[in-house]
Structure formats: C-alpha cells, structure tokens
Amino acid sequence: MKKQFAVIGLGRFGGSICRTLSEEGAEVLAIDMDEDRVNEFTPIATHAVIADSTDESVLKSLGLRNFDHVIVAIGDNLQASILTTLMLKELGVKKVTAKAQNDYHEKVLNKIGADRVAHPERDMGVRVAHNITSSSVLDYLELSHEHSIVEVIAGRKMDGKTLIELDVRANYGVNIVAIKVGGKINVSPRADQTVHSGDILIVIGSDSDIDRFKKQLL
Numbered sequence: 001m002k003k004q005f006a007v008i009g010l011g012r013f014g015g016s017i018c019r020t021l022s023e024e025g026a027e028v029l030a031i032d033m034d035e036d037r038v039n040e041f042t043p044i045a046t047h048a049v050i051a052d053s054t055d056e057s058v059l060k061s062l063g064l065r066n067f068d069h070v071i072v073a074i075g076d077n078l079q080a081s082i083l084t085t086l087m088l089k090e091l092g093v094k095k096v097t098a099k100a101q102n103d104y105h106e107k108v109l110n111k112i113g114a115d116r117v118a119h120p121e122r123d124m125g126v127r128v129a130h131n132i133t134s135s136s137v138l139d140y141l142e143l144s145h146e147h148s149i150v151e152v153i154a155g156r157k158m159d160g161k162t163l164i165e166l167d168v169r170a171n172y173g174v175n176i177v178a179i180k181v182g183g184k185i186n187v188s189p190r191a192d193q194t195v196h197s198g199d200i201l202i203v204i205g206s207d208s209d210i211d212r213f214k215k216q217l218l
C-alpha cells in the first residue's frame, strides 16, 4: 500500500514538501487554514482541505491518526505548531516531523515527542557558509554534531591517482563513497578507479578528518 502523508501548513516549506511528495507519487493530504493556499494545492495534492490544526476534533475527523507521516510546517505561530505536534503524537501518529523556527522551539518540539525536527533556515545557512568558505566544497550535509558528508571537487594533488594509491581511509580517516564524472555518478567506486582533477567526490567522515583531507589533498 502507498504511504500516506499529511502536510499541515502550506507556506514555502510545507508547500515544497507537499509538491515534492506529490511529484514522487505519494498520497498527500494538504491542510491549511488559509483558503487561497488550499486552492493552490488542490490540483497538486491527493486531497486539500481548509482546517485549523489546533482544533483536536478536526485532527480526529480528518483521520490523521491513520497517516504514516505527518509534517507540521506551520511558520510563525509557535503555539499552533507546538499544540498541533503534541496532539498528533497523543493521537498516536507514528511519525511526526515538525519545522522549528528557532532553537527554543526545536527544544520544545523534541520534548513533546516530535520524531524529527527540521530547522531549514539554520541548516541552509550552514550549508551555504561551508560552500562560501571553501571553494572546493559544493555541498555539505551534517550527519551529527561531529560527522558530515561533503561534496568536493578533486584538486591537482589527486589527479591521476587511484583510490588505493590515495588511500584516504588510512591517511585521513575518511571514505570516498561516490564519484561523479561528467554528470554520471558511480556509487561504489572500485579501489583501482583513477581520480582526475575536477571530478566530484562524495566524502564521509568526522568533521576534523574531512578538514585535514580538504587542507592536504584539495
């Protein structure tokens, strides 16, 4: 059976989640208290309804407890976001992802049982900063406070060397998990694959090891 998603709040964040899930063929119930927003998503989502998610009877009548994953993407109204998240977890929704506006909001959402808290502005800021400070870093994904995945451009020092010659695992403690060459991605590069300057490497490791790798090899 197809997974069922509900998105509450159809602003920029919730709207783009709703659009992407729908494009991927998922069943999506789109909810907003604003009629114009709901009208905009009527042709996109499986169902779109005007509703106030802080009203518990509304959550019950929409049958949200039976959904696999509910995304609370309410923007500025922290009280509505917190109350909605709390009630969804009390109803027994298996997975609730909530958008946090700031660190305090994130703390509260975690305390009341949100399964995942998204902090899009902060996370995007970190990614853009990594991209600005190091011209070889194309993208950055934080896995934990100490571990990341980075997408970097191979430099001259790596040019013409095979993965076994570079031996980045032994030398830097990082792993090259994929290599992109000319738009094609190889997700399980062999040890004898040669790296050329300009290739894009996807590297996983601790932040300090990645830093050493970047300084010495890129």
Ligand code: ADP
Binding pocket: 008, 009, 010, 011, 012, 013, 014, 031, 032, 033, 034, 037, 051, 052, 053, 054, 073, 074, 075, 076, 077, 080
């Ligand atoms: P973003 O920063 O992602 O653009 P917005 O603040 O613009 O977020 O959008 C949040 C959406 O959430 C708005 O469309 C608003 O109408 C909706 N919303 C706010 N409170 C509720 C609520 N209690 N029930 C349903 N929708 C709500």
